[in-house]
Amino acid sequence: MTSWVNLILQGALLGGYYALLASGLSFLFGVMRIINLAHGSLAVIAAYALWFIAERWGIGPFLGILAVLPVMGGLGWLLHRTVFERSLQGGELVPILSTFGLATVVDNVMFQNFGADTRSLAPYIDTFAYESWNLPGDIYIGQLAVLVFALAVLVLGGLHLLLLRTSLGRQIRAAAEDPDAARLVGINAHRIHGIATAIAVMTVALAGMSLGMRATFDPYSGSQQLVFAFEAVVIGGAGSLWGTLVGGMILGIAQSIGAQLNPQGFLIAGHLVFLVVLLARLYAIDKLGTLMRQLRRQPG
Amino acid sequence: MTLLRVEGLSAVHGLLPAVRGVSFEITEGETLALVGANGAGKTTLLRVIAGVHPVAGGRIEFDGTEITALPAHRRVADGIALVPEGRRLFPGMTVEENLRVGATSGRPGAWSLDRMREAFPQLARIWQSKASHLSGGEQQATAIGRALMANPRLLLLDEVSLGLSPKAVDGVYDSLQHLKAARTTTILVEQDLNRSLAFADRIICLLEGRIVAQGIAADMSRDQVMDHYFGAHRRAAHGVPA
Amino acid sequence: MLNEVDFALNEGEALGIVGPNGAGKTSLLNVMAGAYRPSAGAIGFRDSDVTALSAAQRCRLGIGRTHQIPRPFSRMTVFENLMTAATHGGGCSGREASDRCIDSLRLCAMMKVANRRAETLGLLDRKRLELARALATGPVVLLLDEIGAGLTDGEAAELVETIREIRRRGVAIVWIEHIVHVLLQAIDRLVCMDAGQIIANGDPQAVLADAHVVDAYLGGGAHDLAPR
Numbered sequence: 115m116t117s118w119v120n121l122i123l124q125g126a127l128l129g130g131y132y133a134l135l136a137s138g139l140s141f142l143f144g145v146m147r148i149i150n151l152a153h154g155s156l157a158v159i160a161a162y163a164l165w166f167i168a169e170r171w172g173i174g175p176f177l178g179i180l181a182v183l184p185v186m187g188g189l190g191w192l193l194h195r196t197v198f199e200r201s202l203q204g205g206e207l208v209p210i211l212s213t214f215g216l217a218t219v220v221d222n223v224m225f226q227n228f229g230a231d232t233r234s235l236a237p238y239i240d241t242f243a244y245e246s247w248n249l250p251g252d253i254y255i256g257q258l259a260v261l262v263f264a265l266a267v268l269v270l271g272g273l274h275l276l277l278l279r280t281s282l283g284r285q286i287r288a289a290a291e292d293p294d295a296a297r298l299v300g301i302n303a304h305r306i307h308g309i310a311t312a313i314a315v316m317t318v319a320l321a322g323m324s325l326g327m328r329a330t331f332d333p334y335s336g337s338q339q340l341v342f343a344f345e346a347v348v349i350g351g352a353g354s355l356w357g358t359l360v361g362g363m364i365l366g367i368a369q370s371i372g373a374q375l376n377p378q379g380f381l382i383a384g385h386l387v388f389l390v391v392l393l394a395r396l397y398a399i400d401k402l403g404t405l406m407r408q409l410r411r412q413p414g
Numbered sequence: 415m416t417l418l419r420v421e422g423l424s425a426v427h428g429l430l431p432a433v434r435g436v437s438f439e440i441t442e443g444e445t446l447a448l449v450g451a452n453g454a455g456k457t458t459l460l461r462v463i464a465g466v467h468p469v470a471g472g473r474i475e476f477d478g479t480e481i482t483a484l485p486a487h488r489r490v491a492d493g494i495a496l497v498p499e500g501r502r503l504f505p506g507m508t509v510e511e512n513l514r515v516g517a518t519s520g521r522p523g524a525w526s527l528d529r530m531r532e533a534f535p536q537l538a539r540i541w542q543s544k545a546s547h548l549s550g551g552e553q554q555a556t557a558i559g560r561a562l563m564a565n566p567r568l569l570l571l572d573e574v575s576l577g578l579s580p581k582a583v584d585g586v587y588d589s590l591q592h593l594k595a596a597r598t599t600t601i602l603v604e605q606d607l608n609r610s611l612a613f614a615d616r617i618i619c620l621l622e623g624r625i626v627a628q629g630i631a632a633d634m635s636r637d638q639v640m641d642h643y644f645g646a647h648r649r650a651a652h653g654v655p656a
Numbered sequence: 657m658l659n660e661v662d663f664a665l666n667e668g669e670a671l672g673i674v675g676p677n678g679a680g681k682t683s684l685l686n687v688m689a690g691a692y693r694p695s696a697g698a699i700g701f702r703d704s705d706v707t708a709l710s711a712a713q714r715c716r717l718g719i720g721r722t723h724q725i726p727r728p729f730s731r732m733t734v735f736e737n738l739m740t741a742a743t744h745g746g747g748c749s750g751r752e753a754s755d756r757c758i759d760s761l762r763l764c765a766m767m768k769v770a771n772r773r774a775e776t777l778g779l780l781d782r783k784r785l786e787l788a789r790a791l792a793t794g795p796v797v798l799l800l801d802e803i804g805a806g807l808t809d810g811e812a813a814e815l816v817e818t819i820r821e822i823r824r825r826g827v828a829i830v831w832i833e834h835i836v837h838v839l840l841q842a843i844d845r846l847v848c849m850d851a852g853q854i855i856a857n858g859d860p861q862a863v864l865a866d867a868h869v870v871d872a873y874l875g876g877g878a879h880d881l882a883p884r
């Protein structure tokens with residue numbers, strides 16, 4: 115019994131990482147209707163940057179991130195100016211194509227510079243990478259996993275508050291709902307979209323840091339991370355920030371249970387849950403609605 | 415003193431010319447109505463002045479400064495605010511949030527959230543309602559309020575009576591009457607010709623993108639203006655569908 | 657949205673519907689056309705109960721409609737829009753279909769733009785296309801949703817003429833409208849709705865004089881309801 119509790123707990127904490135990873139994807143889609151297929155690759159860029167800083171200058175990732183965050187933010191702004199803005203003018207499918215191309219370019223540039231070796235940030239954070247707290251009932255929860263989960267909650271909560279309570283957040287929402295009307299009220303839609311992209315890429319940097327610390331990465335890890343982020347967003351509901359947390363947790367738990375049942379089960383269980391939820395959203399919700407209406411008509 | 419001067423302004427809508435060499439001026443405190451048939455270029459003209467529609471030729475001068483190439487959000491900061499056709503509120507945001515966003519440009523002036531509640535009591539009742547849940551009249555009041563929050567010197571109103579019941583339209587024009595009394599410079603496009611003639615100081619008639627007549631509202635009769643809707647040559651062919 | 661609404665439309669009759677925004681006018685239209693399912697109640701067309709039928713089925717039976725915001729098939733030409741309506745909604749083919757389309761084009765003054773893509777049309781032509789397309793389905797009842805909005809007095813006069821011609825062919829009309837003086841020129845009976853219910857139903861002038869209607873819809877000011 116306790117091993118199942120342990121399993122679900124681990125899965126939920128893993129879900130925290132997925133939620134952190136997916137927050138940038140969800141935010142960008144919610145704000146600009148852009149599906150950024152370079153999302154995973156950007157996380158890997160951040161991981162490599164942190165690794166480089168640690169390797170070269172001996173500065174640990176928790177300090178290194180202070181330098182990497184603003185740089186990634188600037189990269190996000192640049193991405194918007196050069197890629198996203200033009201892509202949006204072409205319609206809704208063009209950003210998918212251009213970010214796909216971007217991901218390929220990024221992955222291969224990293225390969226050229228860093229080689230195929232897998233890296234990790236774990237050596238630079240000492241024992242933190244595997245230390246855990248021992249809870250009653252033979253339950254171990256990793257301190258790093260808890261930190262990442264807390265980070266996810268902070269980021270999602272921060273984004274939520276930003277959008278709801280601040281002037282910048284209102285401008286972002288307005289520019290997302292109707293860029294034309296936004297300009298009419300004095301919002302510089304161009305600048306706002308750039309800021310939103312910068313924010314999204316900064317959250318991706320945090321996810322890259324988490325990825326590097328809890329696991330390994332190589333130049334081509336981006337696509338795997340993209341899939342996880344995508345699945346978490348879809349399971350939780352596209353456009354809902356807290357839904358992304360729930361989606362991440364469901365994905366993590368499904369994967370953990372799958373791994374327990376079968377050595378190959380980790381990925382498959384996650385994909386299965388994703389497909390079931392996707393189909394349910396597409397078909398069952400509609401049927402459920404009709405069913406509800408029919409039931410209500412009987413007594414009437 | 416002249417607040418807005420438009421010279422030889424041209425604009426296209428898709429492939430077709432929508433505004434062709436339009437020139438006019440408006441003095442501070444004046445209310446000007448643009449009238450004309452559908453497709454005459456009225457909405458395009460307002461959008462060009464607001465900066466959300468590209469200029470194909472000519473120039474626009476606001477308060478002595480040329481603004482032809484200035485982006486829309488900068489024009490709001492300078493004091494031009496457009497209430498677009500169809501209201502265009504931000505549907506997921508509440509009335510309060512829509513109004514707050516209207517103040518993005520940070521222009522100083524008499525309008526604030528508190529003043530808004532006083533001037534539009536019907537808004538105070540729906541303050542936290544989402545814009546998508548409002549009735550047409552409430553949306554129109556919110557849209558006008560949102561433009562006022564920018565403390566504009568020039569207010570542009572595009573078809574504020576569209577889709578509203580007669581009672582709701584009365585309500586809107588009552589509010590506009592207050593603005594007029596406060597000498598807010600206004601250009602409005604209004605489908606109902608009687609209202610235009612009653613409300614505005616001056617009328618400009620547009621036909622197929624050109625100004626075909628202008629004058630003091632009090633001096634112009636309905637029939638005179640109606641003639642200009644179709645052009646004199648079409649009056650001769652009266653009775654034949656377009 | 658709708659609260660126990662009862663009414664009937666006779667063959668060839670023209671009924672106007674007015675009411676404040678949010679009164680349920682468009683919802684009523686949508687329920688009649690089959691776009692919404694009612695949670696209670698029934699809709700009868702001639703002698704049969706059509707409540708369970710889809711919008712497409714009702715269209716084929718003879719219920720045609722326009723939309724408040726025109727929804728043309730943007731990439732198709734005007735003529736193609738009408739042909740689609742005539743062959744699917746109207747159930748005709750070949751020569752009969754194109755004859756019907758040409759007739760619709762003439763009636764709605766769209767001959768000149770017949771080969772233009774719908775997305776290039778201005779507002780007035782889009783509204784005409786909505787009407788022409790509904791006519792091409794060969795309706796017995798035509799449901800119009802604020803088709804007069806945004807029209808100048810001259811354009812509105814043309815619209816009234818077109819509606820009168822349609823009525824001469826025996827088509828019944830249900831017309832939601834805010835431009836009251838235009839509506840009055842084309843209808844036999846007037847209904848006023850408020851808050852999901854019908855608050856007045858009968859002779860147009862009587863309805864407009866009704867105290868409830870004045871309070872909810874017209875407002876106290878003087879309104880020129882004479883044709884212009």
